[in-house]
């Protein structure tokens with residue numbers, strides 16, 4: 059693979075980017091980098107950036123491009139990213155996508171694929187209203203579709219599971235709007251670059267995971283010199 063398995067998971071909130079990102083991290087041995095998780099850890103640590111970001115996140119709006127680009131460039135420059143990464147929630151605007159392009163070009167690396175997880179709108183609200191998130195590692199569960207082994211606690215590290223502050227009905231609605239206005243355009247953006255792959259994010263976590271892995275493995279074989 060040319061310069062690593064650099065994958066973007068695209069898709070609206072609740073499409074399974076976080077859940078699939080964690081599974082892909084384990085299978086391919088590359089980090090799952092969620093812009094939202096990085097921001098939430100800044101919020102938890104009450105850094106000046108985190109305190110500013112929290113107000114924006116609680117309203118369901120996007121944090122300024124320049125700040126996110128700087129935050130992600132810094133994270134993507136760490137040594138664990140050399141073999142690739144699974145990006146979740148980044149890029150979210152055309153400006154961020156252009157910045158990622160510039161970042162990769164500078165390192166003479168390429169994007170492997172932008173995988174678009176497609177789900178119907180009514181499924182989004184259903185998924186988010188039952189979503190529980192680990193306070194420690196950010197793993198997501200669903201009260202009905204993907205319950206934890208011990209109620210209220212994460213399977214991985216035993217962290218407490220809570221509802222995310224921005225998973226309230228009002229904020230979910232603003233986030234869907236923001237997605238449609240700013241992020242949905244990235245589907246066209248990567249389609250034009252012939253980097254887009256579509257995956258139906260329905261039918262259970264395992265089935266979706268298998269679809270994504272087949273896509274990655276087939277493309278990986280085809281791209282071999």
Ligand code: AMP
Pocket residue numbers: 071092093094095097114115116118119120121122126146147148149150151154224233
């Ligand atoms: P997520 O965990 O991906 O749902 O992100 C939660 C919130 O963090 C979003 O609603 C935004 O307020 C903020 N956020 C995450 N990623 C980005 C990004 N790439 N650009 C701007 N804001 C972001």
